[in-house]
Amino acid sequence: MKRMWNVAALGAVVIIGLGTFAIDSKASTAEWVLDVKTNENVWENQKIQAFYETEDEVQERFEITQSGSEVTTHLNYVEEALKQRERVNPTMRKFYRQMTDLSFTQSLRTKDAYVGLGQKGNDEIVLFRTEDDDVTTTTFSSDVNGAVEVMEGNWHGIFVQDGRAHLIYRDGYDKQAATKIAVFDEGAAEISLEEISIEDGFISSVVGTSRFYDENRMTIADDNRFLPVRLGTYETITEDGQTYTNETERFGLYAYDMEEKRVVELKGEEDMWDATVYEDQLIALQEDGTEFIVDLKTGEQSTRQVIDGSVGTTSYVGDQLYHIRPTKDGAVIDVYEGGKAISSAVVKATNDEAKALLSNTEYYVQ
Amino acid sequence: MNLLKLLGWEVERLTKPYLILITLLVVTQFAWLGIFLWSETNMYEEIRRAGTPDYTLTFGNYLGGTPFILSIGVAVASMVFFSFWIWYRDFQGRGTFMMRLLLMPQQRMFVFSAKLATMILMILGLFSVQWIALKLQYIAFSSWFDSQMIPMSGSFKQAIGYDGALAIMFPASLFNFFVHQALIALAVLFIFSFVLIERSLWQRTVWAPLLALLMIGGFIVVPMIGFFTIENDLFMEEALAVFTLILVIWFIGVVWIGHRQLTKKLSV
Amino acid sequence: MIEVLGVKKRYRKKQVIEDVSFTAQKGEITCLLGLNGTGKSTILKGIMGLTPFDQGTVLVDGKSIDLNRVAFVPDHSTFPIHFTIEQCEAFMRDFYPTFDPKLFARLVDEFKLFPEDKLSELSKGTLAKVNLALGIAQDPDYLLLDEPFSGIDVFSKEQIVELFSSDIMEDRGVLITTHEIEDIEYLVDKAVMLNRGRIVREFDVEDVRFIHGKSIVDVMREEYGA
Numbered sequence: 001m002k003r004m005w006n007v008a009a010l011g012a013v014v015i016i017g018l019g020t021f022a023i024d025s026k027a028s029t030a031e032w033v034l035d036v037k038t039n040e041n042v043w044e045n046q047k048i049q050a051f052y053e054t055e056d057e058v059q060e061r062f063e064i065t066q067s068g069s070e071v072t073t074h075l076n077y078v079e080e081a082l083k084q085r086e087r088v089n090p091t092m093r094k095f096y097r098q099m100t101d102l103s104f105t106q107s108l109r110t111k112d113a114y115v116g117l118g119q120k121g122n123d124e125i126v127l128f129r130t131e132d133d134d135v136t137t138t139t140f141s142s143d144v145n146g147a148v149e150v151m152e153g154n155w156h157g158i159f160v161q162d163g164r165a166h167l168i169y170r171d172g173y174d175k176q177a178a179t180k181i182a183v184f185d186e187g188a189a190e191i192s193l194e195e196i197s198i199e200d201g202f203i204s205s206v207v208g209t210s211r212f213y214d215e216n217r218m219t220i221a222d223d224n225r226f227l228p229v230r231l232g233t234y235e236t237i238t239e240d241g242q243t244y245t246n247e248t249e250r251f252g253l254y255a256y257d258m259e260e261k262r263v264v265e266l267k268g269e270e271d272m273w274d275a276t277v278y279e280d281q282l283i284a285l286q287e288d289g290t291e292f293i294v295d296l297k298t299g300e301q302s303t304r305q306v307i308d309g310s311v312g313t314t315s316y317v318g319d320q321l322y323h324i325r326p327t328k329d330g331a332v333i334d335v336y337e338g339g340k341a342i343s344s345a346v347v348k349a350t351n352d353e354a355k356a357l358l359s360n361t362e363y364y365v366q
Numbered sequence: 367m368n369l370l371k372l373l374g375w376e377v378e379r380l381t382k383p384y385l386i387l388i389t390l391l392v393v394t395q396f397a398w399l400g401i402f403l404w405s406e407t408n409m410y411e412e413i414r415r416a417g418t419p420d421y422t423l424t425f426g427n428y429l430g431g432t433p434f435i436l437s438i439g440v441a442v443a444s445m446v447f448f449s450f451w452i453w454y455r456d457f458q459g460r461g462t463f464m465m466r467l468l469l470m471p472q473q474r475m476f477v478f479s480a481k482l483a484t485m486i487l488m489i490l491g492l493f494s495v496q497w498i499a500l501k502l503q504y505i506a507f508s509s510w511f512d513s514q515m516i517p518m519s520g521s522f523k524q525a526i527g528y529d530g531a532l533a534i535m536f537p538a539s540l541f542n543f544f545v546h547q548a549l550i551a552l553a554v555l556f557i558f559s560f561v562l563i564e565r566s567l568w569q570r571t572v573w574a575p576l577l578a579l580l581m582i583g584g585f586i587v588v589p590m591i592g593f594f595t596i597e598n599d600l601f602m603e604e605a606l607a608v609f610t611l612i613l614v615i616w617f618i619g620v621v622w623i624g625h626r627q628l629t630k631k632l633s634v
Numbered sequence: 635m636i637e638v639l640g641v642k643k644r645y646r647k648k649q650v651i652e653d654v655s656f657t658a659q660k661g662e663i664t665c666l667l668g669l670n671g672t673g674k675s676t677i678l679k680g681i682m683g684l685t686p687f688d689q690g691t692v693l694v695d696g697k698s699i700d701l702n703r704v705a706f707v708p709d710h711s712t713f714p715i716h717f718t719i720e721q722c723e724a725f726m727r728d729f730y731p732t733f734d735p736k737l738f739a740r741l742v743d744e745f746k747l748f749p750e751d752k753l754s755e756l757s758k759g760t761l762a763k764v765n766l767a768l769g770i771a772q773d774p775d776y777l778l779l780d781e782p783f784s785g786i787d788v789f790s791k792e793q794i795v796e797l798f799s800s801d802i803m804e805d806r807g808v809l810i811t812t813h814e815i816e817d818i819e820y821l822v823d824k825a826v827m828l829n830r831g832r833i834v835r836e837f838d839v840e841d842v843r844f845i846h847g848k849s850i851v852d853v854m855r856e857e858y859g860a
Contacts (some may be wrong), residue, residue, distance in 0.1 A: 003374030006381055012490050020501055021543070024523060024536065058523045074538035077545060081603035093601065100598050202408020371728045377713075459710070466712035468684055470729045471701035633685045 028060050030354035032069040032330065032347060039343035040066075042320070042335050048347055049364045052357040060357070064347055069354075074282070094135040098128045106158050106167075106209050109217040111279060115165055117158050117184075122151050125191075127165050127184050138186040146191040150182045157206025157229070158354055160222040161258060168196075168203050168229075168256075174245045175234050198263050201250060204232035208277050219318065222281040224296035226255040228282050231263065253284060255294070266294055276316035285314055285321065291339060304339040315365050322365040329355075331363045368472050374482035377487065380448065384488055387444050388495055391437050399503050403510050410516050422517040425507055425525035429532065438531055441496075445489055449557040452481050457565060457634070465634045474628040478558065485554045490547070493535060500526070552613065555620040556582055562627035585619060596624035635659050636681065636704075636776055636809060641690030643676055643831075650676055652831040657775050660695075660775060660807035661822055664799065667811075667850070668828035668843070669858060674811040675709075677828075678778050681809075683705045694776065702732050707769035708779040711761055715754040719747055719764055723771075737802070738771035745793060759790030766794060776807040783814040791817055819850050827857055 032050060036043045048064040049072075061072045075083065086138070088096060095114050099105040102118025109115075114130045114322045123148055125140040140147050153169035154177070160166070165184045170177040194283045196203070207228035208218040231250040236243060252273070253266040267284070272292075275284040282294040289307030312325040321336040327346075335343040347363060349355045406423060413419040428434065456464040467477045504522045511518045526532045537543050564578035589612045597605055636658040643651040651673045658664035662750050666674045679685040683699065684706075694704055713722045717740070726733045742749065745763040753761065762782060769777060783791050791814070797803065798821050812818065818841070827835040834857055842848050 003378050006377045007370075007374055007487070010487050014487065014490045014494045020494075020497040021536065024501075024526075027539070045611065056519055056521050056524060057520070058527050075540035076539040077606060078541070079539075081601075081606045084602045088601070096601075097599055114610060146576045249517070326525070368729060375725065375728070455714075462712055463714055465684060465708065466725075469682060469701060469706055469712070471731070472729065549769070630686055634679075 027074055028062075028071050028353065029351070030060070030062065030069075030071075030349070030357055031351045032062055032064045032354055033350050034064050034066050034345055034346040034347055036066060036343070039335075042343040043345060046317075046365065048331075048333070049366060050347070051364070052237075052361045054360045073288065091130055091133050091135070095128070095130055098126070098135055098137065099253060102126055104155050106155060106211055108158055108160070108206075108208050108210065109219050110160050110222045111219055114217075115158065115160055117128055117155075117165060117167055119151055122148075125184075127186060138184070138189065140189060140191055141158075144191055145188060146182060146193045149193065150191060155182070156203050157209035159206055159209070159220065159227050161224075163222065168206060169257050170202055177202065194261075196256070196261065196263070198231070201231045201233040202247075203229045203256065203263070204247075204249060205230045207275070207282075218277045219279055220277050221296070224280050225258055226264075226282075226294065226296045226299055227258060227275055228253065228255050228294075228296070229263065230254065241363035253282070253292075253294075255282070255296070255299075255301070264299075267292060274314045274316060276319070278316075281319065283316065283319060283321075285311070285316075287311060291321070306336050306339050308336075313363060317365060324363045324365065326358075326361075326363070328358070330358065333363070333365065369476050369479055369483075372476055373483050376452070376480050376484040378491070380452065380484060380488065383448075384491075387441065388492070391441055391494065392499055394433055394437040394440075395499060395503065398431055398437075399428060401433075402428050402431060403507070407510075407514050407516065410514075417551065419570060422519045423511060424518065424520040425504055425522060426520060426528050428503070428507060429525060430531050435531075438496075441492055445485070445492065446557070448488065449485055449554045450561060452485060453558065453561040453565070468628075468632070468634060475625055478624045478628055482554065482558065486547070486551055489550055489554075496535065500532075500619075548613070552616055552620070555617070557585060557622070558626075559585075559623045561621045562624055564634060566627045566631035583618070589615065635695060636807060637691075637693040638677065639691045639693070640678060641677070641680060641687040641692070643673070643680060643685065643687050649709065650831050651680070654690075654828070654831070654833055656826045656833060656836055658767060658776070658809045658824070661805050662823035663808040663818070664824045664826065665810050665812065665815065665818075665822045665850070666826050666828065667815065667854060672828040673831045674828060675780050678780050678809065678811060679708075681778060702730070702772075703717065704778065705769040705772040705774035705776070706778045707765050707780065707782060709762075709784050711753055711765060713753060715760075716752060718750055718752050720749040721767060722753070723749070726768055726787070730732045732773045734771050735771060738767055739746060741767035741770060741797075741802075744797075757787075759786035762770055762786050763793065766797070770797075770802060776804065776809065777803075779808065779810040779812075781811055781813070783812055790838065795821070815850050815854070822850065823835045825850050825853070827854065829857065 029261065034043065034048055038148065045223060046065075050062040050064055050069075052060040052062075052288055059073060062069045063072050072083065092114070095107070099107060099116055099118065102120055105116055105118035107114060107116035116128045118126050118128075120126060123142055126137055127140070128135055128137040142148050142151070148167060149171055150167065153171045156168045156170065156179075158167050164186070167182045167184070169180055169182060171180055172178055175333050179196045179198050181194050181196060183194075185192070207230065208220045210217065231252075231254050232247050233246055233250045235246040237246050252268050254263055256262075257264050266282070273283040273287050275282070277283075277296070278307060280296045282296055284292045285306070286292055288307065289309070290303050291306050293302050293304065306321065307323055312323060314324070315322050319337060320342070323334050323336065324332045330347040330349050333345045333347065334341055335345075349358055406427075410419055456462065456467060468474060470477075501522070504525075508518060526536045534546060537546055560578050560582045563581055564574045567574040567577055593608060593612060596608070600608065638657070639655050641651055641654050642649070654677060658771060666677060668674050676685055681699065682701075682704070694700065713725070717725075723738055724733070726738075727735060745767060747760065747764060747767070753764070755779045756764065766779075766782060769779075782794060795817055798808070798818060802828075808818075810818070815822075822839050825835070825837055825839055826833055835853065837853070839850060842850075842853060
């Protein structure tokens with residue numbers, strides 16, 4: 001019996017320790033709610049992300065909907081996995097599985113489908129698309145003319161034109177590299193290559209192309225004349241007697257004109273607050289609250305005043321602009337479409353724990 | 367009841383070395399804390415005399431110190447050693463105590479269970495001591511620098527979260543904590559399986575431990591290779607399901623190995 | 635009755651026990667005899683499940699072995715050497731429901747042992763007596779003894795031999811291996827002789843003594859050619 005005292009003492013230490021641990025690992029009990037004032041349809045399936053962070057504390061994240069909020073930090077392994085499962089629908093699971101199977105994959109979203117391009121080692125290029133609930137693939141082996149050059153090149157984005165997938169890539173290194181477009185003819189299983197001339201730079205990415213799982217995807221029409229792109233430029237740097245070339249991003253908005261086969265500048269060095277492409281429109285929000293719109297079929301440019309006063313946190317979902325302004329109880333979110341306000345909602349902290357977090361919380365819509 | 371009694375005997379036999387280990391752990395950490403507080407205070411004073419000091423201390427600075435990391439390392443290594451030792455000491459001499467354990471008129475798996483329970487209790491005990499010690503160390507840390515008017519930043523949770531090893535000790539949720547403990551128990555079980563296989567083969571030759579290592583190594587490595595091969599193609603919940611299946615197979619496997627070796631193959 | 639039926643055991647390339655069958659009755663002393671390395675200890679350990687046989691069966695009173703009813707006393711201690719005699723007794727009381735503390739106390743008294751002594755401080759002879767006391771105090775129906783007289787002094791030997799003819803050993807079956815057969819020859823009822831892992835002779839000791847006028851040692855000399 002006296003031997004059991006050792007076990008009991010050890011057990012007591014364990015219980016005290018577990019108590020210490022349990023106190024420190026308490027999950028946040030802050031609660032929020034999304035109160036929609038006008039046009040509830042806009043908010044169907046929409047979630048607000050609230051991020052609380054200070055210098056001294058660990059970040060807390062919450063997901064807020066009309067029915068309430070849930071903590072999305074410090075989830076256990078199963079909860080995290082189930083949360084991830086929620087985010088990806090069954091068709092997209094097949095699509096994303098293709099993405100992870102290949103290297104250098106890039107994908108985009110058109111009006112009817114998702115399209116992706118990747119490489120299997122140095123043996124083949126795989127083009128894949130969603131078709132209803134399925135994913136179809138077309139393979140271009142290294143025997144196909146141009147395939148090897150594409151596989152060895154630096155990929156900078158894809159787009160769809162006339163039903164065919166195109167890839168913008170660089171062939172070569174540094175300033176000697178040539179920017180080219182590879183066009184994939186799935187029917188004939190052929191690749192044709194053409195070079196684009198860009199003065200003192202290169203196309204660094206195509207707006208709307210993603211290399212990752214991306215929930216918030218821009219939808220890009222496949223019959224636009226202008227393709228919004230970002231440009232990079234070369235910088236020569238000499239340090240400790242050694243000269244080398246550095247690549248940097250060029251500010252501004254640019255587009256590749258597919259008819260004239262050249263890059264045009266849409267807007268100069270100004271910083272855009274936020275930007276999106278929706279089907280055949282490029283919409284960019286500027287610091288003063290006006291939207292700069294480019295018709296990607298005709299190239300016509302226009303502006304419209306959207307937000308009066310200072311611009312808070314913004315994000316685009318499709319062609320809808322969500323503008324978030326913090327208030328003393330949470331935040332106000334106004335939704336604009338086509339330059340007009342179409343809905344308004346309020347995020348409110350509903351208990352003391354949430355109210356204590358208000359001063360260091362930021363809100364996002366995705 | 368016999369299992370509890372056996373547990374009592376096992377814990378009693380390990381009490382002395384265990385207490386020595388805990389004392390070493392606690393003394394090392396608090397001594398290092400003392401040195402850290404004293405040296406940081408002196409350094410800050412020197413900088414303050416020369417001008418305006420512009421750095422702040424975090425609890426993470428203390429946790430990143432070599433003596434602290436070493437103390438955790440020694441604790442982990444000791445538990446690995448104990449997992450082997452709890453069996454091998456009973457085989458010392460000409461069978462000795464293992465003979466007595468195998469001659470007891472109860473299921474041999476009680477011996478296995480008692481040793482496993484002892485190890486798990488001891489590991490949990492170490493965790494508990496560390497949880498309590500860390501909290502006390504943080505209180506001492508923050509009160510000292512407060513009293514010296516030396517700026518600090520970062521909370522206890524933050525400092526723990528940034529430390530790789532300690533983040534495992536303080537998982538995000540209680541569920542994750544049980545998962546980690548299950549993985550630790552599995553590691554102990556692998557060691558137990560190695561010992562029992564080795565002791566059932568041609569003893570006192572070099573082949574026994576080598577063969578036992580190959581067998582256990584294969585049992586661990588083969589499913590892991592399979593898992594890592596397909597992992598890229600899996601979403602998180604699929605990877606979790608596959609990994610859970612592997613864990614279940616491992617658990618069943620090591621308990622089966624333990625039972626088989628103890629009841630049919632072990633020779634003393 | 636302990637029945638050993640067709641047991642075999644191989645150690646690496648050597649067949650240590652080859653098809654051995656014999657019985658040991660309750661209330662009798664059966665002695666396993668043989669030169670060094672003939673497998674006597676292996677048979678005892680195999681019966682107790684300490685060294686599993688490759689083939690064969692062991693039955694005790696027609697059933698598989700019940701460790702509450704069969705005790706094994708090896709030729710060395712089975713407790714850690716830092717244990718005291720008291721601690722050994724405490725362990726036995728905890729796990730052997732049939733362990734008789736009074737019987738143990740009587741044996742401690744007869745053997746003049748001191749419970750607070752550590753095993754590491756005891757002589758070989760005293761250790762053998764502790765072993766025996768712990769085994770007998772289990773109050774078993776059958777007692778297996780492996781070389782109980784090996785390397786111990788003559789006085790300890792006498793004490794142990796006296797024990798075999800006392801009331802303590804009444805009605806118990808004893809299966810013993812020993813090289814010092816002369817010390818207990820007059821107590822042994824049955825002898826089983828092994829050579830190279832096989833039984834070469836199995837006989838009733840009293841019959842051989844009265845009918846043939848031979849002692850066990852005489853029979854051993856005949857068999858092993860010494």
